[in-house]
Amino acid sequence: MKIMNCPLNGPRNISEFAYGGEVKPTPAPEAPSQDWADYVYYHANQPGILREWWLHVPTSYWFIAERDVTTDRIIATFKPEEVLR
Amino acid sequence: MPLALIKHALGLSRPKRQLPAQKELRSNYDVVIVGGGGHGLAAAYYLAKDWGVTNVAVLEKSWLGGGNTARNTAIVRSNYITPEGVRFYKESMGLFETLSQDLDFNVMYTKRGHLTLAHTDAAMRTMRWRAEVNKHMGVQSELVDDQDVARIEPALNMSRDVRWPILGALHHPVGATARHDAVAWGYAQRAAEMGVEIHQGTEVTGFELSGGKIVSVQTTRGKVGCGKVLQAVAGMSSKVAGMAGVTLPIRTIPLQACVSQPLKPFLDTIIVSGSLHCYIWQSQRGECVMGGAVDPYPLQAPRSTLDFKEGLMAHMLELIPGLADAPLMRQWAGLADMTPDFSPVMGKTSLENHYIDAGWGTWGFKATPVCGKRMAECVATEKVPDILSAFRFDRFKTFDQVGEAGAASVGS
Ligand SMILES: Cc1cc2nc3c(=O)[nH]c(=O)nc-3n(C[C@H](O)[C@H](O)[C@H](O)COP(=O)(O)OP(=O)(O)OC[C@H]3O[C@@H](n4cnc5c(N)ncnc54)[C@H](O)[C@@H]3O)c2cc1C
Numbered sequence: 119m120k121i122m123n124c125p126l127n128g129p130r131n132i133s134e135f136a137y138g139g140e141v142k143p144t145p146a147p148e149a150p151s152q153d154w155a156d157y158v159y160y161h162a163n164q165p166g167i168l169r170e171w172w173l174h175v176p177t178s179y180w181f182i183a184e185r186d187v188t189t190d191r192i193i194a195t196f197k198p199e200e201v202l203r
Numbered sequence: 204m205p206l207a208l209i210k211h212a213l214g215l216s217r218p219k220r221q222l223p224a225q226k227e228l229r230s231n232y233d234v235v236i237v238g239g240g241g242h243g244l245a246a247a248y249y250l251a252k253d254w255g256v257t258n259v260a261v262l263e264k265s266w267l268g269g270g271n272t273a274r275n276t277a278i279v280r281s282n283y284i285t286p287e288g289v290r291f292y293k294e295s296m297g298l299f300e301t302l303s304q305d306l307d308f309n310v311m312y313t314k315r316g317h318l319t320l321a322h323t324d325a326a327m328r329t330m331r332w333r334a335e336v337n338k339h340m341g342v343q344s345e346l347v348d349d350q351d352v353a354r355i356e357p358a359l360n361m362s363r364d365v366r367w368p369i370l371g372a373l374h375h376p377v378g379a380t381a382r383h384d385a386v387a388w389g390y391a392q393r394a395a396e397m398g399v400e401i402h403q404g405t406e407v408t409g410f411e412l413s414g415g416k417i418v419s420v421q422t423t424r425g426k427v428g429c430g431k432v433l434q435a436v437a438g439m440s441s442k443v444a445g446m447a448g449v450t451l452p453i454r455t456i457p458l459q460a461c462v463s464q465p466l467k468p469f470l471d472t473i474i475v476s477g478s479l480h481c482y483i484w485q486s487q488r489g490e491c492v493m494g495g496a497v498d499p500y501p502l503q504a505p506r507s508t509l510d511f512k513e514g515l516m517a518h519m520l521e522l523i524p525g526l527a528d529a530p531l532m533r534q535w536a537g538l539a540d541m542t543p544d545f546s547p548v549m550g551k552t553s554l555e556n557h558y559i560d561a562g563w564g565t566w567g568f569k570a571t572p573v574c575g576k577r578m579a580e581c582v583a584t585e586k587v588p589d590i591l592s593a594f595r596f597d598r599f600k601t602f603d604q605v606g607e608a609g610a611a612s613v614g615s
Contacts, residue, residue, distance in 0.1 A: 133510070137500035152600055159452040159543050159599035163441035165503040188503045 138171030231428035239263025245575020254583035264406035268387030274537035298572035308389030317378020438538020465489035505536035
């Protein structure tokens with residue numbers, strides 16, 4: 119069983135979580151649709167350590183994880199407010 | 204029957220699987236193909252055969268056909284859901300039909316019939332939709348009810364006393380399998396005979412750009428100049444495109460499969476259930492080849508997990524309870540490059556001489572011949588063939604998706 123540490127609920131089985139994509143700056147609501155297309159569809163998707171959105175499904179809690187996407191090692195998890203300001 | 208087999212049977216010649224000895228890399232090639240999987244090798248073959256372009260190097264970091272080409276579950280079909288997808292895969296099946304003869308190399312193309320099961324009214328509706336699109340495009344495909352399913356594949360458990368009873372299916376009588384390794388070997392051998400150089404153990408590590416073009420390719424064996432570059436690296440697409448500064452609409456996610464011990468032949472058709480996330484067919488050796496959906500989150504390295512087996516078997520045993528006693532022999536994984544609309548990405552990128560063959564997700568083996576042929580045409584003529592235009596790499600920028608999720612989500 120693979121364990122992920124949810125910043126709200128503590129360590130839980132990875133099957134309780136859903137992946138939500140790479141963390142990247144959100145375009146302004148009125149930004150051109152090209153920017154929104156880039157944001158929604160295009161991904162760095164590179165080997166190495168990435169910051170990603172994850173959801174703890176039972177509690178609907180979104181947070182950020184730093185994961186090595188080559189080894190599947192979860193390095194750290196953060197409350198979004200710790201990272202985004 | 205392939206001529207080589209007859210000759211072999213008569214003792215006239217031995218079947219060959221050797222390539223010419225690997226040479227030093229030359230300083231320049233008209234076309235450098237990155238990736239020696241089925242796709243790269245097929246493109247090399249058609250470049251030489253259809254367009255007379257033979258100053259071509261295929262650069263493969265490990266050994267040819269050793270990537271996803273060696274790991275897939277070998278299913279070939281054309282019952283997709285969008286007209287663009289159906290047309291594309293129909294052409295591929297046409298090429299598969301005569302591939303053994305064309306390559307004089309037995310790829311063991313075997314028609315088995317293909318059933319995509321429906322367990323809900325919503326799934327029945329999708330199957331009806333697919334059947335209509337398929338028929339419109341001239342592909343054999345029929346919505347059948349539960350009694351027909353029982354007749355077509357007696358091995359299935361048709362009991363209503365299960366979590367998800369079988370209500371009906373999309374029946375695709377021409378659904379087939381082919382020997383995946385042989386497809387790569389056949390293309391490699393014929394391409395090499397026409398002068399294409401295949402360099403195994405040669406990893407591409409970077410590109411040198413100048414004026415919106417790739418001027419040279421850096422490899423673990425030195426630098427080579429290039430007229431054009433075609434990348435066909437499946438699960439490594441984002442990494443390799445990234446070296447050229449190109450970002451793709453792709454996420455790399457592992458896809459797993461497994462085989463049982465050989466059993467007596469009991470299963471004729473290829474069985475897929477999108478709702479239950481599993482599929483199965485029985486090989487000539489009697490092994491049950493089984494797989495499911497991609498892993499729940501992206502990862503850039505293949506690995507096998509217990510979750511996959513547990514999830515797969517829970518449903519598989521409902522479909523075929525007798526499998527409960529069958530030991531598994533092997534389990535493995537490959538890397539699927541998933542696009543948001545479950546359709547591939549083919550054609551030119553934003554660079555002038557960079558061509559891409561990517562986004563093959565869980566379903567790209569069946570496209571090997573058509574993709575190789577049409578990408579070769581695209582590279583040779585510098586024009587995007589009609590059949591590829593819907594799959595252009597920047598289609599998401601203009602929100603022109605080719606939504607295949609309904610037909611490609613499981614069952615390769
Ligand atoms: C478990 C599983 C089951 C599947 N089942 C089916 C199926 O039943 N039907 C179907 O149609 N499809 C199926 N697929 C999908 C199919 O396997 C792939 O879409 C297809 O093999 C892609 O072919 P390719 O030639 O593009 O890639 P590959 O065969 O992966 O070839 C790419 C090559 O590029 C090389 N490479 C990568 N990076 C570099 C570099 N930097 N330099 C040089 N070389 C590099 C790799 O070593 C590799 O050999 C399945 C996939 C998996 C994993």
